[in-house]
Ligand SMILES: Nc1nc2c(c(=O)[nH]1)N[C@H]1C(S)=C(S)[C@@H](COP(=O)(O)OP(=O)(O)OC[C@H]3O[C@@H](n4cnc5c(N)ncnc54)[C@H](O)[C@@H]3O)O[C@H]1N2
């Protein structure tokens with residue numbers, strides 16, 4: 001059965017990084033609308049930040065040399081030459097033996113190379129007694145200390161965080177070119193699946209969990225979501241609905257029917273949407289083996305296993321990085337991980353990556369990860385979990401107390 005030509009987790013992630021990328025043209029937006037989006041341009045500063053040397057304290061701008069040896073018992077004596085005003089250029093040329101009052105953020109007058117704090121001086125009329133020596137550069141931010149003129153501030157493929165917007169504001173770059181947020185459509189399949197709002201279930205019916213969990217997870221990744229509803233296990237109806245969604249969305253996710261049963265049409269539908277078709281069918285992983293990845297033109301299509309916990313685990317492992325690629329994120333380390341110690345022995349089969357749901361507990365300075373066992377058809381196992389731990393394919397299991405990486409759920 002071709003289903004068993006499975007890929008490893010690493011191979012699957014490599015395929016995601018290599019074969020998928022943004023499918024829509026970048027747009028230019030004001031900074032205020034760009035948080036969380038991914039840059040489509042490299043940004044170089046044309047200016048230096050700050051563009052003038054400024055004081056980091058309230059005090060007196062001085063020449064460091066004039067303060068050398070100053071102490072409580074033997075102060076240095078300097079002539080006070082007025083005060084620098086905030087937001088105004090410092091017009092004075094500070095000469096040997098002089099000091100000028102300066103507020104935090106004030107411009108350092110020419111000739112000065114340091115600032116002595118107000119706590120370390122005493123004003124006596126026009127005379128300043130300095131009780132501490134300062135070193136050149138002390139209590140000063142020099143022009144260009146934050147950003148140099150010509151510096152590459154950010155690169156295409158980086159996601160914009162609040163601090164990134166801040167540096168762009170500082171260099172006067174108030175509009176940025178970013179990739180639009182992807183549109184993700186979700187279609188649930190299965191004769192037994194009914195909308196979640198159906199009050200009375202007939203025997204054999206199952207409320208649709210996956211369009212809710214996967215829709216929410218995609219939204220949490222920043223995508224706009226189209227709820228494609230439910231289709232029956234009927235090839236023609238399934239293909240027609242998948243085509244409609246394919247036209248509207250940047251990524252179509254099909255839930256269920258990904259295994260190898262006679263009514264499992266998902267792979268056929270994905271193949272029929274266009275070339276090059278299916279890239280991966282089956283990953284050596286538990287849960288989630290019947291995962292399918294395809295591409296029609298440049299657009300991705302993904303088949304998630306029907307079991308709700310499997311679907312969501314596969315979403316975190318593969319769909320979230322795929323959405324990140326659609327958003328333009330550079331293929332680097334994409335997931336959020338913390339280190340923890342495992343709470344008990346867990347066996348595992350060699351040759352298959354196992355993903356164990358875990359609940360985290362803080363013991364002193366350490367995180368401990370306690371396995372949450374249960375079949376992948378049980379959504380409640382994920383409700384009780386904070387994340388998942390990978391048992392690498394080459395391992396026979398993990399021993400209590402062993403250090404592991406926990407992939408946190410968003
Ligand atoms: N002979 C084999 N059978 C199965 C294998 C296998 O390797 N050989 N793999 C099993 C694994 S692992 C999984 S996971 C499932 C995946 O199957 P499908 O993707 O084809 O999913 P379905 O058969 O359509 O559904 C499985 C299960 O999940 C329920 N389901 C489906 N969609 C939803 C939804 N939207 N909301 C809630 N629940 C849903 C469905 O009712 C079934 O109970 O295949 C195994 N079989």
Ligand code: MOO
Pocket residue numbers: 286287288289290305307310376377
């Ligand atoms: O993927 Mo199945 O996901 O092991 O239940």
